[in-house]
Amino acid sequence: MIAAIIRWLDERLHLEDLIAPFRHKTVPVHRLTYWYFFGGITLFLFGVQVITGILLLLYYNAGANEAFESVQYIMTKVRYGWLIRSIHSWSANLMILTAFLHMFSVLFLKAYRKPRELTWVSGMLLLFLVMGFGFSGYLLPWNTLAFFATKVGTAMVGQIPIVGQPMMIFLRGGQQVTGATLIRFFGFHVAVLPGLVVVLIAIHLFLVQRLGMSVPPKIEAEWVENPSARREMKFFPNFLLREMMAWYVAIGVLGALAAIFPWNLGVKADPFGSAPAGIKPEWYFLFMFQTLKLIPSKVWFIDGEVLGVLGCGLVALLWLLLPFFESEQPSRPKRWITGLAIFALMYVTGMSVYGFLAK
Amino acid sequence: MCGDQNTQPGATRRRVMSAFLGGGVLATFASFLYPIVRYILPPPVADLGVNEVVAGKVGDLKPNTGAIFRFGSSPGLLILASDGTYQALSATCTHLGCTVQYREDLHQVWCPCHNGIYGIDGRNISGPPPKPLQAYDVHLRGDEIVVTLKREA
Numbered sequence: 001m002i003a004a005i006i007r008w009l010d011e012r013l014h015l016e017d018l019i020a021p022f023r024h025k026t027v028p029v030h031r032l033t034y035w036y037f038f039g040g041i042t043l044f045l046f047g048v049q050v051i052t053g054i055l056l057l058l059y060y061n062a063g064a065n066e067a068f069e070s071v072q073y074i075m076t077k078v079r080y081g082w083l084i085r086s087i088h089s090w091s092a093n094l095m096i097l098t099a100f101l102h103m104f105s106v107l108f109l110k111a112y113r114k115p116r117e118l119t120w121v122s123g124m125l126l127l128f129l130v131m132g133f134g135f136s137g138y139l140l141p142w143n144t145l146a147f148f149a150t151k152v153g154t155a156m157v158g159q160i161p162i163v164g165q166p167m168m169i170f171l172r173g174g175q176q177v178t179g180a181t182l183i184r185f186f187g188f189h190v191a192v193l194p195g196l197v198v199v200l201i202a203i204h205l206f207l208v209q210r211l212g213m214s215v216p217p218k219i220e221a222e223w224v225e226n227p228s229a230r231r232e233m234k235f236f237p238n239f240l241l242r243e244m245m246a247w248y249v250a251i252g253v254l255g256a257l258a259a260i261f262p263w264n265l266g267v268k269a270d271p272f273g274s275a276p277a278g279i280k281p282e283w284y285f286l287f288m289f290q291t292l293k294l295i296p297s298k299v300w301f302i303d304g305e306v307l308g309v310l311g312c313g314l315v316a317l318l319w320l321l322l323p324f325f326e327s328e329q330p331s332r333p334k335r336w337i338t339g340l341a342i343f344a345l346m347y348v349t350g351m352s353v354y355g356f357l358a359k
Numbered sequence: 360m361c362g363d364q365n366t367q368p369g370a371t372r373r374r375v376m377s378a379f380l381g382g383g384v385l386a387t388f389a390s391f392l393y394p395i396v397r398y399i400l401p402p403p404v405a406d407l408g409v410n411e412v413v414a415g416k417v418g419d420l421k422p423n424t425g426a427i428f429r430f431g432s433s434p435g436l437l438i439l440a441s442d443g444t445y446q447a448l449s450a451t452c453t454h455l456g457c458t459v460q461y462r463e464d465l466h467q468v469w470c471p472c473h474n475g476i477y478g479i480d481g482r483n484i485s486g487p488p489p490k491p492l493q494a495y496d497v498h499l500r501g502d503e504i505v506v507t508l509k510r511e512a
Contacts, residue, residue, distance in 0.1 A: 055395065055398060055399070058398075058399065059401075077402045078398060078401070078402055079394075079397040079398055079400075079402060080394035080395075080397050080398045081398060083394055084394070084395075084398055248387075251387075
């Protein structure tokens with residue numbers, strides 16, 4: 001029956017031609033193959049976000065007077081509403097985690113080298129967008145922590161010389177964080193960012209498909225020395241089935257976290273209340289937050305805050321362009337890039353832990 | 360190593376494993392689908408259980424006019440007929456649920472959506488409505504016009 005439907009479609013649409021490139025694609029098999037899974041897991045978690053996000057839209061109500069109550073309604077009155085929201089929050093955090101793991105694995109396996117510079121650039125842009133999803137989505141329940149995180153986050157944008165103030169007013173929909181900000185962030189979160197992300201994911205996947213999987217230089221060298229050690233598996237179905245097993249594990253972890261540690265809602269935001277003590281951003285912004293806290297208020301003649309924000313922006317830009325600093329000779333990779341990658345990983349981890357423990 | 364003896368149990372084992380795998384995947388999807396279906400269907404809203412409302416005050420309506428009032432969570436229509444008697448009806452058209460209105464020129468109740476006509480007593484006279492409008496009891500308490508659900512005879 002199903003075979004007959006597929007045959008009917010194939011006769012008319014020649015589906016076989018569409019699948020053919022996937023049949024030719026192979027995945028190198030070596031001791032580091034499992035690092036190739038993280039991009040796929042990130043994509044899978046994005047799918048979970050789309051589905052649970054649409055479900056939340058059925059009951060969510062943007063607006064300073066309704067947002068908190070509507071999330072409260074989802075969590076207390078709607079059947080399994082607590083679970084759907086908890087999965088959306090946990091999946092968002094796990095997605096950012098796997099995106100970071102994917103980025104560092106690409107960096108250490110040197111997969112960003114020629115000809116994959118644009119794959120890296122599209123991937124970095126996706127990481128920035130995903131963090132934008134995190135920042136905008138965090139405000140939507142309109143609780144105290146989110147309110148002040150948004151106030152601080154948008155104020156940081158306001159520190160940028162010349163363009164900062166107009167950008168801050170654009171983000172906030174006014175001078176202050178109000179219900180207008182909530183409506184804007186809602187629009188960014190459910191319309192603007194998803195549109196951009198879908199286009200970039202398409203580009204990213206096209207490039208991955210077009211260029212094939214990268215083999216780390218060390219392993220490539222081993223294979224050149226000993227050609228009989230070279231191993232590959234077909235992407236379809238062999239690698240895809242393994243990837244789906246990884247997704248199955250991911251959904252298991254996600255379901256367990258969401259059910260055992262349901263995401264809480266906090267206290268409704270009061271724009272005229274004081275910020276609570278020990279307020280911190282989400283963990284994935286902690287390393288930047290802690291860095292900004294450590295910069296003194298005046299460095300030479302520059303404002304510390306301005307220096308920090310501009311520094312973060314500059315580092316992000318250089319990080320985006322990192323592949324263009326790499327040597328085009330696969331046999332002589334630039335050692336300082338590996339050193340920088342190790343430093344970055346240690347810095348991000350160290351500052352996050354410091355930020356988490358600091359009072 | 361006779362082929363028949365070796366392939367037969369292998370094939371059975373493969374079938375059993377496939378059944379386990381397929382069953383497991385199906386069970387997983389069922390466990391995703393169940394909460395989603397339950398989530399999509401909105402939680403029931405508590406019935407306010409209204410059976411009596413004050414629809415207005417004597418003198419609010421002129422003879423041969425009608426006005427909409429709230430009866431619980433649905434609209435009702437209060438009519439003061441030319442002969443000075445009050446009449447209260449459900450204002451939800453029995454055809455497809457539009458809210459009806461009193462037509463002073465026709466002395467009848469009219470639904471603008473598909474040109475359904477009812478009499479002042481709620482009887483369906485012409486057009487698509489399949490059933491009469493539900494009629495309510497009206498009585499006066501002081502100068503308040505009180506509308507109640509008709510007692511079942």
